Amino acid sequence: MKALLAIAMLALPVNPASTGPEAGNPAPVRTEASRARFIFAWRGVPVGTVTLTLEPGSFTYDSEHLHLRSGRAGVLGRSAVIHVDGRGHITDTDRERDVMPQALWVWRGPPPEGCVEAREELSSPTRIGPHCVTSRGPTRAEGTMLGAAFRATYDREGWLQVLELGDSRFTRATPGERLKPPPELFSDGLPVEGDAPGPLALVAARRDGPRAPSVPRRLEGMTEWTPAAARALSAKVHAAFPDKGPSEADWNRGGEGEAGGCLAHALRYAALARQRGQRVGLVHGLLVVDGGPARPHAWVRVALRGGGTLELDPTSLDPVRPDTHLALALVPPEGPALEAGERWLSLLRGDFRVVRATRTE
Structure with missing residues (x-):
């Protein structure tokens, strides 16, 4: 079986600029030991982690990405150790003396405006x-990396916090933060508390924890449709996938492919709706089947x-119920x-528990 979560890019996207110190700009790359971990999400779904480690003379890029083969979830790990000088330039070969590792450059910033040569790890x-870098401020930088637009934000000390590149997003994990491994979230799911049948809900795992997120009924730009036409399209999308399982179709904007999981079905539905002049919303959520755990799902x-709304699950054609x-x-x-x-x-951090709300008469 193809990868459940096909990785859009295996290297952390970045965007170097110029390396010379300038007034008001960050100092050149520091050589003391530093370490940071980032959560990599593609189209909003977390698919792995990237860990950056800088030591005197070397820079290490470690990635762990979720994949699914033969129905079993696991992690694909890749690593690169690159020798660098005090400015962060690669010293492995003479040809690359003026080339920087992508992630190392963008990690410490915001970089000055201008361009440099950089290498994907x-x-x-x-x-x-x-x-x-075409635009920058005290805690931000924007520009292009190998022609692709990016946006990066930094803390006051100049360390990368969030990097956005197309559909990819890297968010720094808080030091010491414990995360539920993505394969466990996707394959094992989350336990559902409560035996009595009732609507699903999120509750804070701690008293001082964040509130459960609110989800709007509609998005701006959604067009009104008739239930019959919407259900007919759902049936068409369901029938269009002869093989129902995770595949690269889940990461194509229109869900192209003969095999596809829930995300591919939802993306195909949205693409066909656009062809009909209709705009719908994509729901990221959790699905519970036959009293089992809550697993990630899309509809x-x-x-x-x-003024009403209709929720449809083209993957199964089952009713979408609370x-x-x-x-x-x-x-x-x-x-x-x-x-x-x-x-x-927030689910990976364990901020919430999935419960069945008690029904009130």
Whole structure:
């Protein structure tokens, strides 16, 4: 079986600029030991972690990405150790004396405006090219990396906190923060507390924890449709996938492919709806089947004429009910789903418990 969570990029996207110290700009890359871990999310779904380690003379890039093979979830780990000088330039070969590792450059910033040559850490064959900062401020930088637009934000000390590149987003994990491993979240799911049948809900795991996220009924731009037309499209999408299982179709904007999981079905539905002049919402949430655990799932929400909404699960064609489906975020299907990403991270952190709310007569 193909990867459940196909990785858009195996190297941490970055964007170098110029390396010379300037007034008001960060100092050159420091050589004392430093370490940081980032959660990598693609289209709002966390798919792994990236850990950066800087020691005198060397920079290490470690990645762990979730994958699914033969129905079993696991982690694919890759690592690169790169020798660098005090400025962060690669010293492995003479040709790369003026080339920086991508992640090392963007990690400490914001970089000054301008361009440098940088190398992706894990690409094969090696990709080296211009990484440019076109706009920057005290805690931000924007530009392009090998032609792709990026946006980075930093803390007051100049350390990278969030990096956005297309559909990819890297969010720094708090030092010492314990995360539920992504494979465990996707394969084992989350326990559901409560035996009595009732609607699913999130509750804070700690008294001082964050409140459960609120999900709007509609997104701006959703167009009104009729239930019959919306259900007919759901049936068409369901029938269009002869093989139902995770595949690369889950990471194509239109869900292209003959095999696909829930995300592919939802993306295909949204793409076909757009062809009909309709705009729907993509729901990231949790699904509970036959009293089992709550597992990540995706479906669609349609705006109805008269102000109501209709939720459809084209993967199974089962009804979307409060006791089986729990929405975490409602996002535009064509967007990066940043809200969904933040909420998946909160589940990985263990901020919430999944419970069945008590019904009141």
